[in-house]
Amino acid sequence: MGYEINEEKVFSSGHAACPGCSEALAIRFVLNTLGRDAIAVVPPSCIAIISGPQPLSSMGIPVYQTTLEASAASAAGIKRALVSKGNDHTNVVAIAGDGGTYDIGFQALSAAAERNEDIIYICLDNEGYMNTGSQKSSATPSMAFTTSTPAGKLSPKKNVPEIMVAHNIPYMATATIGYPDDLARKVKRAMEIKGGLRFINILTPCLTGWGVPDSAGPKTSRLAVQSGIYPLYEVENGEFYTLNYGPNGLSVADYVTTQKRYRHLSLENIELIQAEVDHDWARLQKKF
Amino acid sequence: MTGTVKRVPSIWTTGSTDILNTGTWRTAIAVHEHRPAPCYGVCPVDGDIPVWVQQIRNEKFKEAWQTLVENNPIPAAIGRTCHRPCEGACNRTEYDGAVSINALEQYVGDMAIREGWEFPAPSDELDQKVAVIGGGPAGLSCAYQLRRKGVQVTIFDANPELGGVLRYGVPEFRLPKKMVAAETKRIVDLGIEVVTGRKLTGEDLGELDQGYSAIFIAFGAHEPKRLPQFSKDDSRVLDGITFLRSVRLDAPMELGRKVLVVGGGSVAMDVAGSALRLARQVEILALEGREVMPAPEDEIEDVIEEGAILNDGAMVKAVEDLSGTLLLHCIKVELDQDVPPGVIRPIEIAGTEFTLEADTVILAVGQDPELVDWEGRVQVARGMVEVDNDYRTSRVGIFAAGDVASSERFVATAVGDGKRAANSIVRYLGQKIVVEEGFADEAKEVAIDDINTFYFPTQEPGERDKVAVEIRKFGFDEIRLGLTDAQAFDQSKRCFSCGSCIECDNCSIFCPDMAIIKDSDAPLYYKVLEQYCKGCGCCLEECPRGAMGVKEETK
Numbered sequence: 001m002g003y004e005i006n007e008e009k010v011f012s013s014g015h016a017a018c019p020g021c022s023e024a025l026a027i028r029f030v031l032n033t034l035g036r037d038a039i040a041v042v043p044p045s046c047i048a049i050i051s052g053p054q055p056l057s058s059m060g061i062p063v064y065q066t067t068l069e070a071s072a073a074s075a076a077g078i079k080r081a082l083v084s085k086g087n088d089h090t091n092v093v094a095i096a097g098d099g100g101t102y103d104i105g106f107q108a109l110s111a112a113a114e115r116n117e118d119i120i121y122i123c124l125d126n127e128g129y130m131n132t133g134s135q136k137s138s139a140t141p142s143m144a145f146t147t148s149t150p151a152g153k154l155s156p157k158k159n160v161p162e163i164m165v166a167h168n169i170p171y172m173a174t175a176t177i178g179y180p181d182d183l184a185r186k187v188k189r190a191m192e193i194k195g196g197l198r199f200i201n202i203l204t205p206c207l208t209g210w211g212v213p214d215s216a217g218p219k220t221s222r223l224a225v226q227s228g229i230y231p232l233y234e235v236e237n238g239e240f241y242t243l244n245y246g247p248n249g250l251s252v253a254d255y256v257t258t259q260k261r262y263r264h265l266s267l268e269n270i271e272l273i274q275a276e277v278d279h280d281w282a283r284l285q286k287k288f
Numbered sequence: 289m290t291g292t293v294k295r296v297p298s299i300w301t302t303g304s305t306d307i308l309n310t311g312t313w314r315t316a317i318a319v320h321e322h323r324p325a326p327c328y329g330v331c332p333v334d335g336d337i338p339v340w341v342q343q344i345r346n347e348k349f350k351e352a353w354q355t356l357v358e359n360n361p362i363p364a365a366i367g368r369t370c371h372r373p374c375e376g377a378c379n380r381t382e383y384d385g386a387v388s389i390n391a392l393e394q395y396v397g398d399m400a401i402r403e404g405w406e407f408p409a410p411s412d413e414l415d416q417k418v419a420v421i422g423g424g425p426a427g428l429s430c431a432y433q434l435r436r437k438g439v440q441v442t443i444f445d446a447n448p449e450l451g452g453v454l455r456y457g458v459p460e461f462r463l464p465k466k467m468v469a470a471e472t473k474r475i476v477d478l479g480i481e482v483v484t485g486r487k488l489t490g491e492d493l494g495e496l497d498q499g500y501s502a503i504f505i506a507f508g509a510h511e512p513k514r515l516p517q518f519s520k521d522d523s524r525v526l527d528g529i530t531f532l533r534s535v536r537l538d539a540p541m542e543l544g545r546k547v548l549v550v551g552g553g554s555v556a557m558d559v560a561g562s563a564l565r566l567a568r569q570v571e572i573l574a575l576e577g578r579e580v581m582p583a584p585e586d587e588i589e590d591v592i593e594e595g596a597i598l599n600d601g602a603m604v605k606a607v608e609d610l611s612g613t614l615l616l617h618c619i620k621v622e623l624d625q626d627v628p629p630g631v632i633r634p635i636e637i638a639g640t641e642f643t644l645e646a647d648t649v650i651l652a653v654g655q656d657p658e659l660v661d662w663e664g665r666v667q668v669a670r671g672m673v674e675v676d677n678d679y680r681t682s683r684v685g686i687f688a689a690g691d692v693a694s695s696e697r698f699v700a701t702a703v704g705d706g707k708r709a710a711n712s713i714v715r716y717l718g719q720k721i722v723v724e725e726g727f728a729d730e731a732k733e734v735a736i737d738d739i740n741t742f743y744f745p746t747q748e749p750g751e752r753d754k755v756a757v758e759i760r761k762f763g764f765d766e767i768r769l770g771l772t773d774a775q776a777f778d779q780s781k782r783c784f785s786c787g788s789c790i791e792c793d794n795c796s797i798f799c800p801d802m803a804i805i806k807d808s809d810a811p812l813y814y815k816v817l818e819q820y821c822k823g824c825g826c827c828l829e830e831c832p833r834g835a836m837g838v839k840e841e842t843k
Contacts, residue, residue, distance in 0.1 A: 002790075002791070002792030002793045002794060002797075003792075003793065003794070003797055005797060009802075011802070012304045012305050012306040012802070013305070013306050013310070013801050013802045013803060013817065013819075013820040014304070014305035014306045014307060014308035014309070014310055014801075014820060015305050015308075015310070015801070016305075016308075016310075017800060017801075018822075019313060019314065019822035019823055019824035020800060020822070020824030020825065020826050021800050021824075022800070024800035024801070025798065025799075025800040025826075028800065028802065052305045053305075055303060056303050056304060056305045056307070056308070057303075057304065057305065058304070058305040058306075060304065180797055180798070213825070214823075214824040214825055214826075215824055215825030215826050215828060215829040216829065217800075217826060218798055218826060218829070218830055219740075219742075219829060219830075222742060
């Protein structure tokens with residue numbers, strides 16, 4: 001009984017993430033699965049804060065802090081340099097937020113995917129620019145409050161997982177911290193598939209930005225899955241879809257009512273989101 | 289290039305953040321706790337149920353039995369006869385149905401008999417002797433608890449064999465004699481002197497005072513209550529416990545063709561079931577409505593399946609002798625809610641009169657202790673020996689428990705009272721008792737809200753299978769088949785283990801600060817690294833079973 005997760009202790013205590021931070025938990029399972037033969041690339045973000053104040057690091061592996069738009073390009077460059085030096089074993093992993101992935105780093109990511117660079121790209125998706133005080137990103141979902149969408153965002157979340165699938169990369173997966181064994185397994189799977197860009201989108205509820213208690217990260221992420229908002233699935237070579245965890249009967253209302261970023265919603269608003277979720281789920285289901 | 293290669297010293301990362309004490313951020317810290325489960329809170333013998341159920345799940349059956357017999361030396365018997373308040377209180381009840389705790393208890397109890405597991409001999413031998421009067425559930429339980437602490441014990445019982453109500457009351461189809469025999473033998477084998485066939489009375493006190501340091505009275509309640517509507521010396525009117533005893537002795541009393549059982553408790557159901565098996569037509573008349581009858585619902589269901597007709601919420605007003613048969617004039621009643629506890633006041637519902645005809649009427653409306661020759665020797669009140677919270681009677685050195693001293697007439701309660709009385713006796717004897725590891729007073733019982741149900745997929749409850757009615761009603765063979773290994777395992781998996789850590793590691797896995805580590809020296813398996821814990825509470829939230837609590841910290 002309980003989760004079976006093999007961890008190599010790479011990620012250290014003493015980091016500066018907020019109490020209960022989902023992102024720290026995600027980094028834990030990413031790094032502790034990757035092991036020490038890895039180099040990380042991190043753009044400006046909470047992840048950069050968590051990686052440590054110089055001269056200290058929580059990450060236990062070499063970390064290159066690059067510019068916000070260049071995570072994928074930097075990772076690709078490091079990997080190519082390693083290979084040209086005869087090192088074909090070290091994994092290079094870019095770990096960026098949704099701002100650095102969905103918005104600012106997107107051209108570099110798309111280009112790296114098009115060239116099928118041999119890197120692992122992890123997006124820690126907390127649905128906004130949470131490090132700078134909760135502004136909207138293109139990962140912010142419909143009607144969610146951020147400081148730059150005070151009445152709720154008017155457009156739906158950009159579907160980056162499907163965009164990455166459309167690049168026909170060898171591996172794309174969605175994961176979240178409420179299913180840590182599934183998350184660790186997907187990192188492991190990404191490591192096994194070498195020779196191309198492997199992308200994992202990890203939903204990491206931001207406790208302050210979303211307005212949930214410090215203890216509610218895993219639970220909130222599970223509600224996202226159980227209500228059908230964030231199905232967990234993986235796709236190999238742009239075609240082979242596998243569903244891991246889908247909706248189990250909970251509704252959007254079960255999800256949004258626990259978060260302050262949705263507290264302005266009317267019942268009609270919730271129904272609109274529900275319709276959007278139902279539509280997306282119906283479309284996704286056809287692919288399995 | 290020539291000359292030496294200059295290496296630029298690294299100016300960036302040189303150390304790990306683990307030198308930073310993020311623990312200073314917090315205001316509260318999570319702690320691992322062993323908290324009481326609701327089943328424990330209501331268990332008549334104070335059994336820590338989640339612990340032994342978990343041992344079953346881990347296939348540590350002998351350990352499970354050892355945990356069980358800490359508080360209850362007769363699990364095969366109680367696993368069949370308990371009124372099981374635990375299942376009513378189970379946190380799983382409202383989720384997808386209670387865990388079948390009683391069936392699991394029987395499973396382990398039966399296994400112990402099959403495997404021949406024995407109690408370890410007492411580690412010390414004391415000189416002090418205690419006389420236990422009555423070898424039923426309370427007496428056996430007390431004798432066992434005393435003996436395992438090294439006290440010399442003699443059990444006196446009026447019957448030829450030990451077991452009391454379990455041996456001479458509860459019918460074979462509910463509790464086979466061989467189970468009672470095996471479990472009583474195991475207790476006696478601890479080195480207990482047994483004197484059977486001798487009914488001690490108050491007049492024997494002098495003799496007992498000579499030989500024994502303390503006396504424990506637990507001879508039960510055998511004086512049947514009567515109803516004034518029925519004539520005292522009508523041979524067609526029997527009493528329930530005398531009838532059950534005759535069945536247990538394989539010499540059942542003569543019954544007419546149509547039998548009416550009056551009463552709504554377990555004894556009434558046992559009487560009805562026994563009469564049905566003697567091929568009689570059986571009707572039951574109970575004062576209470578079916579939902580509030582004292583008999584457990586499954587016992588009522590059994591006899592109805594077997595063909596008994598239940599008239600609930602009704603009483604006999606008058607009895608008419610129709611030369612041969614009895615005609616009972618009955619009326620529907622409802623119970624007055626506005627009465628003190630323990631009092632039953634029926635209110636007749638006008639216009640609901642009906643009649644029942646019977647060749648034999650069996651009254652199963654309760655029993656009183658036979659105390660005639662005890663009165664004046666120990667204080668008697670409300671028809672029972674009066675005891676304080678420590679089971680002490682008015683006379684120093686004499687203790688009492690079970691049906692003789694309690695109006696709570698459940699076998700499991702008698703076992704629990706016997707155990708607690710033994711502790712009281714040991715204290716009286718001036719012996720130190722090893723205080724059992726209980727729960728701290730401030731420990732909060734685990735409620736369903738403390739359970740993280742995500743970790744418990746719904747799973748159908750499963751009870752013991754019953755023998756088909758067309759087979760079972762023709763004999764006294766046991767109705768319920770014990771759980772199979774697979775059924776028992778499934779049931780044990782259903783237990784939330786409320787408040788009892790099972791080392792699932794969730795607290796450690798969900799810590800974003802890696803501040804909880806497994807530690808074999810820790811009393812509850814894990815250690816919280818105080819220098820790192822930021823107090824987020826993820827561990828507490830993700831603990832599936834409420835085995836953690838919060839400690840506020842002030843700085």
